Amino acid sequence: MIFVTTGTQAPFNRLVKVMDALASELDGEEIIVQASGVDFETKNVKVVGFLHPKEYNRIFNEARLVISHAGMGSIVSALTKGKPIIVIPRKAALGEHRDDHQVDSAKKMEALGYVPVAYDEEQLRTKIVNMLMDDSALSKAKIGEYASGSLVSSIRGFLLSS
Amino acid sequence: MKKKLPYKKLKMKVLAIASKGGHWVELLRLMPAFSGMEVVFVSTEKDLADTVSGHRFYTVPDANRWNKYKLIQIFILVARIVNKERPKFIISTGAAPGLLALAAGKLLGIRTIWIDTIASAEKLSLSGKIAIRFVDRVYTQWPELSGPKVIYAGNILL
Numbered sequence: 076m077i078f079v080t081t082g083t084q085a086p087f088n089r090l091v092k093v094m095d096a097l098a099s100e101l102d103g104e105e106i107i108v109q110a111s112g113v114d115f116e117t118k119n120v121k122v123v124g125f126l127h128p129k130e131y132n133r134i135f136n137e138a139r140l141v142i143s144h145a146g147m148g149s150i151v152s153a154l155t156k157g158k159p160i161i162v163i164p165r166k167a168a169l170g171e172h173r174d175d176h177q178v179d180s181a182k183k184m185e186a187l188g189y190v191p192v193a194y195d196e197e198q199l200r201t202k203i204v205n206m207l208m209d210d211s212a213l214s215k216a217k218i219g220e221y222a223s224g225s226l227v228s229s230i231r232g233f234l235l236s237s
Numbered sequence: 238m239k240k241k242l243p244y245k246k247l248k249m250k251v252l253a254i255a256s257k258g259g260h261w262v263e264l265l266r267l268m269p270a271f272s273g274m275e276v277v278f279v280s281t282e283k284d285l286a287d288t289v290s291g292h293r294f295y296t297v298p299d300a301n302r303w304n305k306y307k308l309i310q311i312f313i314l315v316a317r318i319v320n321k322e323r324p325k326f327i328i329s330t331g332a333a334p335g336l337l338a339l340a341a342g343k344l345l346g347i348r349t350i351w352i353d354t355i356a357s358a359e360k361l362s363l364s365g366k367i368a369i370r371f372v373d374r375v376y377t378q379w380p381e382l383s384g385p386k387v388i389y390a391g392n393i394l395l
Contacts, residue, residue, distance in 0.1 A: 082258060128284050147259030147356050151266070154394065180358040183379070189394065222266045223391030226376070230270040230350065230390075233374055234251065234326055237348055 077101070077203075078138035079108040082146045083125055086112030087171055090163055093196040094142065095120050097203065104207075107134055140206060142199070145177035150190055157217040161202050163193045189216055249274045252324040254315070254338045256299055257282035259356060260331040265289070266393040267330070267352070277322050279315065281334060297334050308333065316341035323347070330354060330393075336364045343371050352376045355392050 079094050081087040091110050098106050098119030106120040109131070113122050126134070135141065135152060143149035145164040153160035164181040165171035178194070185192040193199035221227065251274050255264035261280055265288065278289050281299035297314045300307035315338040319327065327342040328350040329335025339349040351368035353361050355378040361369070368375050369386050376388050383389035
């Protein structure tokens, strides 16, 4: 199963559309799309709105691949669980977010080797097909449960100093 | 199995506030910083209480920065919580409700910490830019964005 997650703040219909079109090329693999404001009928994917955190986690854990907007919630979840993820940032020019911070942060996270990023629908299509064909291409980046020790001790030091 | 307590109990109350989604996930990854302290949480989605069971949890509405009426309403709600709890510190990873809680805390003489989201990678978030003006300590998670009033000490990922 492939889980597509777009957050709850704004529609991301470009991603929903490309996944609906791509579904027919994926040998009937189930695709669950979490999205709000979908204003058209999907043919091949199941769309759900808000998911309770427990239900969200269950689907997230079951998926063999997660496709996500560049929201930190999904990126961090994928990295802590070692779940393969492809990120596609929202673009301000297409009205998908108020600015291009998703493009900026996705670029930097990609450069640091955290997540693969698709900057348009064609790149997404290619990356999904490649990752599903070659299991070893499924990203294995993994992080621990907590922030970097230096950040934690800096904050704790400040809390205890006053 | 008995739970290991890495630090002794401290007489310190911290109010930690973040909006649902990425901001909340970032906040939870800072938990070891509060070890041994009493932490009261505030967020914008009641279901998130399950993710911090054992801690007291308040819910406030969410709002973006443009809805002034809603922002005033949220300010009153978070100010009430802050005034009731009277923590020693308030810490937020964003977004607008967190910034408003820090402002309320400042008025009451409470120490404040802002951690700008890792999602703001090219410049500080709008809330972060406001936070610089009055918050006691502001962190960025990108070394390029640090400066005289903004500390870089790592990020929530590693």
